[in-house]
Amino acid sequence: MSARPTMREVAALAGVGIKTVSRVVNGVPTVAPELVERVRAAADQLGYRPNLTAANLRRTGGRTNTIGLLLDDVSNPYSGVVLRAVEDFAREHNVVVLAASLDEDPQRERELTRALVNRRVDGLIVQPAGGDQRHVLTEQQAGMSFVLIDRLPEPLLADAIVSDNRGGARLAVEHLLRTRRRTVAYLGDDLAIQTARDRYAGFTDALSAAGLRPDERLVRHGLRTAEQARAVARELFAAHAPEAVFTSQNLVTIGAVEALHELGMESRVALVGFDDIPLAAIVRPGVSVMAQDPAAVGRLAVGRLFARMAGDTSAPAAHTVPTRLIPRGSGELPRL
Template sequence: MSGKPTMNDVARAAGVSLKTVSRVVNGEPTVAPDLADRVRAAVESLDYRPHLGASMLRRNDRRTRTIGVLLEDVANPFSAALHRSIEDAAHGRGVHVLTGSLDEDDRRERELTRAFRQRQTDGLIVAPAASDQSYLSRFTGTPIVFVDRRPSGFEADTVVSTNVAGAAGAVRHLVAHGHRRIAFLGDHQRIATARDRFRGYLQALGHRPGPVLHDIHGEAAAERATLTLLRRADAPTALFTSQNLITIGAVRALRRLGLHREVALVGFDDFPLADLLDPAVTVVAQHPVRIGHAAAGVLFERIDGYDGPPREIKVATTLIPRGSGEIYGKLTT
């Protein structure tokens, strides 16, 4: 065969009609399983690649059966679990997922949302990095759901964790174990979740906040900040770290100073192997699988035609005591 294989070539190889091939390629469920298997085998053997734009025009619903998912960093354990949950939900509907990492970059958010829309994705799930999403008002006809963080300047469905309540519960847990000098280590203040978790910290401590460190981003920065904090004369007896990478950096600093059995720690968001450390790390666990399923479900409702007002869905966090948050504050004042 010379040149690229065509749909006619697939039909001949599979011994079916052109219409049957079209239905299988376009994901229509009306084809008998044995015929669909023959078509897929022919597609694979011929390395046939359908023209996405042409197939979209042939379908009555004008959909591409793709969605775009823009997260902070798909390498982060939370983002990775969130992405997989969305992908699983999409797979069940025969929908493919295009993914990008925003790296807390305003310009990258705008570039990727524009690029995914140009590729005719049926909808977008976005964990916003920019401080203003009003530019999305130009994206008429593309359903958008925000996840993990609320948007600013643009109204749309949003799925978030109970950040304020979860942070407040973590700090109250430390107070219940005798701590009064409880430090807060937070990510960039422009990030909505960082602000919400700081609100929860203040809510639990009232007018008696301990040392507060903002704008810590990444494990290395968190380790440096924690080392400096713990070397102070008025060092805190407990730490509340408001993001999983900050927690990892803090754990490294505690172990480096030999204080991991003396200074209590509760981190917001779980991370791999946290339960295997000694002491194991007490965390406020988010539920990225639930968040991802909820976000995908809301997006597909919009794609299917739901046009009600924007909704905010809150997924409750869970405090998981493991040891590091239960170190008693014997020396607190």
């Protein structure tokens, strides 16, 4: 573990006084732009992070009793369950959770990671927005503990907790095919997202095992919201009327279910969605899903984070949480 660079070292590298560095760090507007650039460049080169809670750290032996949790969208049902599981565990240990949304924005991920590190959180759980997490290396080398969830980074820089996305998607589509349906639509998220790629791979795995190929007319990627999925599903179902549909995330499932009901096709087109949705058992037919276990993901992630903060130096490892099929009716419709 290396020592964190100091303000004095930044001043020396930038060729300015320590008071100038202090003014730049604290956002004092009277510093000349040229000096601001020199100080920021020196800080970035050294990996310097301002100590915003030095007095408190001295009182608590270097601990702030806070951890950070960066999720794609804290309003998403999956994220909400993860957050609650992490909060419940942390509360038992008198630790506060600071949570924020990344909105699938890698730049926002880097900025919020830095902001939480600047506030000296004791560790971070991150649902990565991008595929490159090398920005955490400097913080790891300085002693910060990280755990990643939902997506498996390459290379594996920290412990990762992920669901069985590919295997779960394959089982979901195989379940649809057991109803003797052969034209299966796919509605999914952006393929730039690893979970979306894995679930689409599971979809194609199931079709291939049954001697089928994806019909590109029935495949739609890049769906992020329920409203977007609803509009795309209405257009697709009206034009091509597939026998079944697999939806790769919860908001897409909500939009697809709405479209089927609006078109009067909910009793003809079988559907299984990846991840559970609110009120799935209330609508008719009930919505069959391949459910993740976000509470288990949250518990495993925060458990690993606390172990790391306590001094566990074992090699980073990936942990896969199984998914399970919940048949409620929509995925079991008899073929007409």
